[in-house]
Amino acid sequence: MKIAITGVTGSIGTQTLDVLRFLKKKNFNFELVGISAGKNKNRLIEIIKEFSPKYASLEFGEIEKFNETQIFIGKDSTIKMLEKADPDFVLVATGGSVGIKHTLKAIEIAKRIGLANKESIVCGGDMLFEYAKKYNTEIIPVDSEHSALFQLEKGDVKPSKIIITASGGALRDWPLNKLNNVTVKDVLNHPVWSMGKRITIDSATMVNKGLEVIEAYYLFNLKKENINVLINRNSHIHAIIGYPDGVMKFHYGIPDMKNPIAYSITYPDRLYEYKYPDLILEPIIFEKIDYNRYPSLKLAFDILGNQKLQIVYNAADEISVQMFLNGEIRYTEIYKSIYQAIEYFDKKRIQINNFDDIISLDNKVKEYLINLYTL
Numbered sequence: 001m002k003i004a005i006t007g008v009t010g011s012i013g014t015q016t017l018d019v020l021r022f023l024k025k026k027n028f029n030f031e032l033v034g035i036s037a038g039k040n041k042n043r044l045i046e047i048i049k050e051f052s053p054k055y056a057s058l059e060f061g062e063i064e065k066f067n068e069t070q071i072f073i074g075k076d077s078t079i080k081m082l083e084k085a086d087p088d089f090v091l092v093a094t095g096g097s098v099g100i101k102h103t104l105k106a107i108e109i110a111k112r113i114g115l116a117n118k119e120s121i122v123c124g125g126d127m128l129f130e131y132a133k134k135y136n137t138e139i140i141p142v143d144s145e146h147s148a149l150f151q152l153e154k155g156d157v158k159p160s161k162i163i164i165t166a167s168g169g170a171l172r173d174w175p176l177n178k179l180n181n182v183t184v185k186d187v188l189n190h191p192v193w194s195m196g197k198r199i200t201i202d203s204a205t206m207v208n209k210g211l212e213v214i215e216a217y218y219l220f221n222l223k224k225e226n227i228n229v230l231i232n233r234n235s236h237i238h239a240i241i242g243y244p245d246g247v248m249k250f251h252y253g254i255p256d257m258k259n260p261i262a263y264s265i266t267y268p269d270r271l272y273e274y275k276y277p278d279l280i281l282e283p284i285i286f287e288k289i290d291y292n293r294y295p296s297l298k299l300a301f302d303i304l305g306n307q308k309l310q311i312v313y314n315a316a317d318e319i320s321v322q323m324f325l326n327g328e329i330r331y332t333e334i335y336k337s338i339y340q341a342i343e344y345f346d347k348k349r350i351q352i353n354n355f356d357d358i359i360s361l362d363n364k365v366k367e368y369l370i371n372l373y374t375l
């Protein structure tokens, strides 16, 4: 199996390399033919040294040819790398809506993609799955809750209810009147997972869960009323599927992204190995969502199914999180910005007929919010 990884220098990319090291020891037959990065040149070189992929790419920065690896540089270099590498499987681990084009190219050239880039589903909606059908490419979700749902639904009737869980994020026990002054460091201190900065902040606001509700809606072709969210603080329950006969199936495991990553590569086999959780020390406890604390999640349910507003929701969050990380806005202004962008663009007559329209709207939303805060 020829494998390529986009966003190889990030959290998911790094864990994908861990999985490949493990699979290599299990004599799983693969070749890492292509890797892509954004701006982390030194990390990319380290990976090239260890794995000697035929092709690599770096979107931002300069890098010479390295050993036998041909390296593409600059705009759309990830796309060029994928075209040359011609992999059978692509793990799309790019962060942000910039990953949409990576997903589309991966769909065009590979037989299967492990899709971590949830933005592709949130913004692409049904268009993305129609595109995958046109190219006869399998999409296996890597997002932990959606991998869990994918694993649970196999071999059974259509679920009448799904539940995805949330940890509650780093600020889950902070008094609401203190949220206005939290620091970036406070928000990045996730109680369970070690992830990239944006998704960690999205976990605290529950924009991540909002994105995941949208992701589940399209991935599993669900009705809004059949999608539920509960807090499971230790993130040992990743998802639950309920059936009309009242039976519920739980996906329970130690929080570890290497499981969904490995599963997307080896499905239908399970080759990854890990220890069992301690059922005594790790009790199964759920809590309801407090929409006062997490208004972003309520907003996601309100726009669910409206592709234009889903694109706005994601883009507004992406740029607002960046502005929060830059110290330009407060934590509580992330939600306000998303809400304001949705209010503004909801009134605009914008048609989404193709993927270029998605990217164009994504850019417009980001420009709108940057102007709002800089002018």
Ligand SMILES: NC(=O)C1=CN([C@@H]2O[C@H](COP(=O)(O)OP(=O)(O)OC[C@H]3O[C@@H](n4cnc5c(N)ncnc54)[C@H](OP(=O)(O)O)[C@@H]3O)[C@@H](O)[C@H]2O)C=CC1
Pocket: 006, 007, 008, 009, 010, 011, 012, 013, 036, 037, 038, 039, 040, 041, 059, 078, 093, 094, 095, 096, 098, 116, 117, 118, 119, 142, 143, 144, 193, 194, 195, 196, 197, 198, 199, 257
């Ligand atoms: N981390 C996690 O546990 C989970 C992540 N996900 C999803 O997976 C995706 C990646 O998340 P995560 O790994 O946390 O993010 P990170 O921020 O850790 O990594 C993002 C990756 O994307 C690369 N990248 C950014 N911009 C570009 C670009 N223009 N061209 C090429 N590469 C680019 C970065 O490169 P560089 O660093 O070199 O700039 C980096 O390798 C997201 O969609 C996220 O929602 C889903 C579930 C869990």
Ligand SMILES: CC(=O)[C@@H](O)[C@H](O)COP(=O)(O)O
Pocket: 143, 144, 145, 165, 166, 167, 168, 169, 193, 199, 202, 203, 204, 206, 208, 209, 257
């Ligand atoms: C590991 C993973 O899938 C992340 O999406 C995780 O779920 C984020 O934490 P929250 O569940 O708190 O959003």
Ligand SMILES: [Mn+2]
Pocket: 143, 144, 145, 212
């Ligand atoms: Mn998730």
